[in-house]
Amino acid sequence: MVVSKSWLLIKHFEGFPKSSDFKLVERELPKIKNGEVLCEALCFSVDPYMRPYSQYSLKEGDIMMGTQVARIVESNNSAFPVGGYVVSNAGWTTHSISDGTSLTPLLPDWPEKLPKSLALGTLGMPGLTAYFGLLEVCLVKDGETVLVNAAAGAVGSVVGQIAKIKGCKVVGCAGADDKLAYLKEISFDEVFNYKTVPSLVEALKKASPDGYDCYFDNVGGEFSSVALFQMKYFGRIAVCGAISTYNDLEVSKGPYVQFPLVAKELRMEGFLVHRWKKRYDEGLRQLITWVLEGKLKYREHITKGFENMPAAFMGMLKGENTGKAIINV
Amino acid sequence: MVVSKSWLLIKHFEGFPKSSDFKLVERELPKIKNGEVLCEALCFSVDPYMRPYSQYSLKEGDIMMGTQVARIVESNNSAFPVGGYVVSNAGWTTHSISDGTSLTPLLPDWPEKLPKSLALGTLGMPGLTAYFGLLEVCLVKDGETVLVNAAAGAVGSVVGQIAKIKGCKVVGCAGADDKLAYLKEISFDEVFNYKTVPSLVEALKKASPDGYDCYFDNVGGEFSSVALFQMKYFGRIAVCGAISTYNDLEVSKGPYVQFPLVAKELRMEGFLVHRWKKRYDEGLRQLITWVLEGKLKYREHITKGFENMPAAFMGMLKGENTGKAIINV
Numbered sequence: 001m002v003v004s005k006s007w008l009l010i011k012h013f014e015g016f017p018k019s020s021d022f023k024l025v026e027r028e029l030p031k032i033k034n035g036e037v038l039c040e041a042l043c044f045s046v047d048p049y050m051r052p053y054s055q056y057s058l059k060e061g062d063i064m065m066g067t068q069v070a071r072i073v074e075s076n077n078s079a080f081p082v083g084g085y086v087v088s089n090a091g092w093t094t095h096s097i098s099d100g101t102s103l104t105p106l107l108p109d110w111p112e113k114l115p116k117s118l119a120l121g122t123l124g125m126p127g128l129t130a131y132f133g134l135l136e137v138c139l140v141k142d143g144e145t146v147l148v149n150a151a152a153g154a155v156g157s158v159v160g161q162i163a164k165i166k167g168c169k170v171v172g173c174a175g176a177d178d179k180l181a182y183l184k185e186i187s188f189d190e191v192f193n194y195k196t197v198p199s200l201v202e203a204l205k206k207a208s209p210d211g212y213d214c215y216f217d218n219v220g221g222e223f224s225s226v227a228l229f230q231m232k233y234f235g236r237i238a239v240c241g242a243i244s245t246y247n248d249l250e251v252s253k254g255p256y257v258q259f260p261l262v263a264k265e266l267r268m269e270g271f272l273v274h275r276w277k278k279r280y281d282e283g284l285r286q287l288i289t290w291v292l293e294g295k296l297k298y299r300e301h302i303t304k305g306f307e308n309m310p311a312a313f314m315g316m317l318k319g320e321n322t323g324k325a326i327i328n329v
Numbered sequence: 330m331v332v333s334k335s336w337l338l339i340k341h342f343e344g345f346p347k348s349s350d351f352k353l354v355e356r357e358l359p360k361i362k363n364g365e366v367l368c369e370a371l372c373f374s375v376d377p378y379m380r381p382y383s384q385y386s387l388k389e390g391d392i393m394m395g396t397q398v399a400r401i402v403e404s405n406n407s408a409f410p411v412g413g414y415v416v417s418n419a420g421w422t423t424h425s426i427s428d429g430t431s432l433t434p435l436l437p438d439w440p441e442k443l444p445k446s447l448a449l450g451t452l453g454m455p456g457l458t459a460y461f462g463l464l465e466v467c468l469v470k471d472g473e474t475v476l477v478n479a480a481a482g483a484v485g486s487v488v489g490q491i492a493k494i495k496g497c498k499v500v501g502c503a504g505a506d507d508k509l510a511y512l513k514e515i516s517f518d519e520v521f522n523y524k525t526v527p528s529l530v531e532a533l534k535k536a537s538p539d540g541y542d543c544y545f546d547n548v549g550g551e552f553s554s555v556a557l558f559q560m561k562y563f564g565r566i567a568v569c570g571a572i573s574t575y576n577d578l579e580v581s582k583g584p585y586v587q588f589p590l591v592a593k594e595l596r597m598e599g600f601l602v603h604r605w606k607k608r609y610d611e612g613l614r615q616l617i618t619w620v621l622e623g624k625l626k627y628r629e630h631i632t633k634g635f636e637n638m639p640a641a642f643m644g645m646l647k648g649e650n651t652g653k654a655i656i657n658v
Contacts, residue, residue, distance in 0.1 A: 052588065220587035242587035253582040258549030258571035259381065261599030268597045270590030 002029045002038065004095035007309050009054055009064045016247045017051065017317065022064065022310040032097055037080045039070035039088050039096050039103070044306075044327040045120035046313040047154070048218075051246040063091040064309075067125065069106070069116045070096070080105070087119050092309050094329060107284060111292060115300070121154050121324030122298040123287050129240060129273040130158035131283045134166075134216060137238035137271050142167035144213035147204070147230075149223055151188065152179035154324040155240060158287075159216045160188050161296050168214075171207040173223075175319050182322050186297050194223060204230045211235070219244045225254040228266070237268040247317070299323030331358045331367065333424035336638050338393045341384055345576045346646065351393065351639040361426055366409045368399035368417050368425050368432070373635075373656040374449035375642040376483070377547075380575040392420040393638075396454065398435070398445050399425070409434070416448050421638050423658060436613060440621060444629070450483050450653030451627040452616050458569060458602040459487035460612045463495075463545060466567035466600050471496035473542035476533070476559075478552055480517065481508035483653040484569060487616075488545045489517050490625050497543075500536040502552075504648050511651050515626050523552060533559045540564070548573045554583040557595070566597040576646070628652030 004027050011021040032038050045067045054065055072084045077100050080086065086103040090096035106119050114123070121127060133155075134140050146163040150156045151172030160170045164187050171190040172183045183191040190207035197203040204212075204227060211232040217224055220242025231237070245252055261268065276283065290296035301321035303312040306329050316325040333356050340350040361367050374396050383394055401413045406429050409415065415432040419425035435448050443452070450456060462484075463469050475492040479485045480501030489499045493516050501517040503509060504524045512520045519536035526532040533541075533556060540561040546553055549571025560566070574581055590597065605612065619625035630650035632641035635658050645654040 052592075217587065220585055224585070224587060239587045239590045241591060242585065245585055245588060251584045254585050255580045256549055256553070256571065256574055256583050257586055257597075258546065258553060258568050258599070259574060261568045261597065262570060262601065263381075263599070265600050265604065266598070268586075268590065269595070270587070270592070271594050272591065275594065 002095050003027070004029050004093050005306060006063045006094070007092035008061055009058050010060055012055055012058075012060055013051065013247075015249045017310070017314050019310055019314075024307065029095055029097055032074055032076050034076050035099050036097050037072050037077050037100065037103070038074035039086065039090065039098060040073045041068040041070045041088075041090075041094050041096075041306075041329055042085075043117045043120065043329065044068045044092065044309060045124075046309070046316045046325045046327065047126070048241050048243045048246065048317065050313065051243075051317060063093050065089075065091050067120055069119050085110075085116055087124060094306055107288070111288065114288075114291065117300060117324075117326045117328075118291075118298060120326060121300065122158055122291065122296065123284060125273055126154035126324060127158050127287045128276070128280060128283045130155050130162060130216075131287060132273060132276045132279070133238045133240050133271055134159050134162050134214070136276065137269050138214040138216060138236045140166055140168060140214050145169045145171065145208045145211070145232075146214045146216065147171045147208070147212040147227060148216040148218070149173050149194070149227075150218035150243060150319075151191070152182050152322045153218065153319075156216070156218055157183075157186060157299070157323060158296065161186055161290075163214075164188075165290065165295055169208065171204075171212070173203070179322050182299065200226045201230070214238070216240060217242075221245050221252065222254060228257060228260050231264055231266050233264045235264065235266045237266065239268060239270040243317070300326045303327045305329075331424050332356070333358050333422055334635060335392045335423070336421035337390055338383055338387050339389055341387075341389060342380065342576075344578045346380065346639070346643050348639055348643075353636065358424055358426055361403055361405050364406050364428050365426050366401050366406050366429065366432070367403035368415065368419065368427060369402045370397040370399045370417075370419075370423050370425075370635075370658055371414075372446045372449065372658065373397045373421065373638060374453075375638070375645045375654045375656065376455070377570050377572045377575065377646065379642065380572075380646060392422050394418075394420050396449055398448050414439075414445055414448075416453060423635055436617070440617065443617075443620065446629060446653075446655045446657075447620075447627060449655060450629065451487055451620065451625065452613060454602060455483035455653060456487050456616045457605070457609060457612045459484050459491060459545075460616060461602060461605040461608070462567040462569050462600055463488050463491050463543070465605065466598050467543040467545060467565045469495055469497060469543050474498045474500065474537045474540070474561075475543045475545065476500045476537070476541040476556060477545040477547070478502050478523070478556075479547035479572060479648075480520070481511055481651045482547065482648075483650075485545070485547055486512075486515060486628070486652060487625065490515055491619075492543075493517075494619065494624055498537065500533075500541070502532070508651050511628065529555045530559070543567070545569060546571075550574050550581065551583060557586060557589050560593055560595050562593045564593060564595045566595065568597060568599040572646070629655045632656045634658075
């Protein structure tokens, strides 16, 4: 008999998530049926999207949403042999039964020397988000100037490095000085701390006096209202997320974007990585190649212990992580 | 000796334009030099863009900006023979001297039966704006649903009709009931008066319960904040103008757009028609063909008398015109 520990979302978030919104439970799992497998989680991902999407996708009492890298420990499904590794959408639960539909096997030639947790970060959804967002939405070109915020996060750190690989000047901002040091380490050209600069406008102007061709936006809110006016003519804005507004209790407002968009003929496009599902293999193979070549560096912010998942999630929302926030069981 | 009457912008607009911001003057023009021509205006255009752009492009005391259809009355430039008609950027002035650089001849095969004033409207900048904005920015496709506001205006009325030609369902809104009647006359499928509907959300939902693929935005402001949430997944928004905000004394604000853009993967792009300068001929020929076939109807709101230009301009900003606002000398 297998006992699974799960974190339930027992209360939809109001404002910033609280510990009391979650509850840890243990449940006995049934025997797997024909076609099913039993997965055991190795490590978990916490990501910004969970804040807004749990509101729409979950009922109170459901297991909290999220992905994990898991090992197949029992199998009645020949597509998923015992001992194989998968990325699973089972949510915040240590053990889960699946008929395979929610599982994606790790690439069969996953390099031994790379941690499997990268399948939740640089070599997973966040890495692919950076890859397709920058190449297909920003349509970034050699010699352009790219702005990225939340630059030390799971997505932003990959965006900046791919932009450098593609021959761009990269400006990144983050909310802590040790993050800025990390950004310089991974070859960002200009960095600043958006929390401590006296003026965001001046910081953006100083980092790139002639403005920005591309802006990869993870943050939204006031930062984006300011950045909009620093775009070059025909600039492209890839809107990946809006973490600065996810915990707002009331609808927050900023200056209307329409006239600035017209005056410089700017394009602003929201995207979700699923759009390129059929090209994930291409993206992952390119990302792995860059990692193995040493052109794409990664860092993980690891929290130990499944019991600390809510704390890790809230910490990520506060920006405590440099690189990808991972929870090891 | 030729005396030119001109309207000067003597005071940059603050809030809604006032009569006292303009001054009518008479000036003697010199003899034309080699390479120059003397133009005499037939009719003038007033357009929304003049409100924001006069702020950036003009100094106080300059002739107010704008286009006119003019006749060449004297010529020392073989490219512009006497008796030819041109669209000129000379601004609000009855007579002007040009070396030809600011002049665009009307198509040599301009149909006799069409008024030359159409070169300022359906067969000019506003028509081309509708054509390229809808086809190249909205990327409209057969069977889609298109929303357009300021739909009875010079651009909007063309947008709706081209969308119908392309096989779309078209929803238009305007601010007066006689305009709605006009929209039905030119084959809009659904229309509503944004000023009198009890709820904009409900009006948009009623007109197209499953939302909008394309939104051609002439208005910006609150209307656009509401419309954003009525877009379909992968919807495209062509931002042409933001007339609702042009007279604001303070920066007006609305809900941040980033999260709605991400959630439905929407694209929002500002544009100016000059982008397609090399394709004007293609656009004009298509527009003329549609007009001659009776597929593209036009209406002009004609003000008589050059002395009434400021009033016509202010009236257009208030939405007094159905169709293109034209001033005949």
